[in-house]
Amino acid sequence: MKIFLSADIEGTAGIAHWDETERGKADYCEFRELMTAEVLAACEGARAAGATEVLIKDAHDSGRNIIVDRLPAYARIMRGWSGHPDTMMFGIGPDFAAAIYTGYHAKAGSEANPLAHTTTTRVSRVLLNGEVASEFTFNALCAARYGVPSAFLSGDTEICADARALVPNIVTVATLEGFGRAALSISPAQAREAIFEGVKKAIDGLVDRTVPVVPGPYEVTVEFVNATDAYRASWYPGARASGPRAVSFASDDFFEIQRALRFLLA
Structure with a gap:
């Protein structure tokens, strides 16, 4: 059983400032470690539920954030950006049993995370069919194009709520909540434990997972x-x-x- 994992950083437990997300900044190394640890917890949860392979898309900024030497033998990782329109989901296909997401964050225009945005900070909002959309919105619908259900997401409280609104049976783990430029977070240790258990539960229950449907045009x-x-x-x-x-x-x-x-x- 193959699982696809799309990993971002702005919804990682403890994060609160752009300096913690950007290569070259003093704080980045610490939060790169925490991002990697949440990815590993998700991989281990998937493995405990029977996954034979996890393909990870490093989906933040440069696409070169996760510490690759920490990855288990059953994982593969897509680093950098190909230019393909699947962007944060590049590498997914119909042979995957589920898509899972770690470190996800609130959409542009939200106050639920000090680092809220949608793809770039140059936009104030992105709407799909008149509804304000997040990166998860487009990524879950990308997975749905391949018939792959979105089974698990960790990130801030708002993106968890948005994910459940789009995919009602998705399992979520809320890592933090924003208040202006501040963030109230659970501990990284608690986040890793909850992500492991949440992913295991999500993959164990795949028979009940459905793909999100947003009808065209x-x-x-x-x-x-x-x-x-x-x-x-x-x-x-x-x-x-x-x-x-x-x-x-x-x-x-x-x-x-x-x-x-x-x-x-x-």
């Missing part, structure tokens, strides 16, 4: 912070201006939405 709207970014993005084929700082793109095919986002948010 689809329209994505990107609201930029800066009007010049909106002007640049408006030149993507099929895109149209949708307000002074917003660009919209519509398609019946969700992969075309992914492809558009790959360039609109570049």
Whole structure:
């Protein structure tokens, strides 16, 4: 049984500042360690539930954050960015039994995490069919394109709630809650224990997992912070201006939405 794991960092237990997420900053090494430890806990939970292989997509920033020498023999890791529209889900396919997510965070426009954003801090909100969407929204629907259910997510309290709204039977572990520029977090040790148990429970119960359904046609709207970014993005084929700082793109095919986002948010 193969499991796909998409790993981010801004929902890692204890995190509260951008300096803790960026290579080259003094605080980064500590939180790189904590991100890796949460990924390992998820791998171990999947293994305990019968997984024979876990493919990890290092899905934060450079794509080169997880300490690879810590990975178990049954894991593989996708590092860096290919340029494929599957982005944070690159490497997933129909042969995977489930997708799981660690270190995920609230969407752009939210106050639920000091590090809330959607792909880039250059956007104020991203909407799908008129609803404000998160990175998880697009990634879970990407997995659904391959018929893969999203079974588990760890991250801040809001992304956990959003995940359950999109995938009602998903298992979640809330690691932190934001208050302005502050974050109230559980301990990393508690997070690792809960992630292990949560992933094991999620994989044990895969027979009950379903893929999320958002019926087409689809329209994505990107609201930029800066009007010049909106002007640049408006030149993507099929895109149209949708307000002074917003660009919209519509398609019946969700992969075309992914492809558009790959360039609109570049």
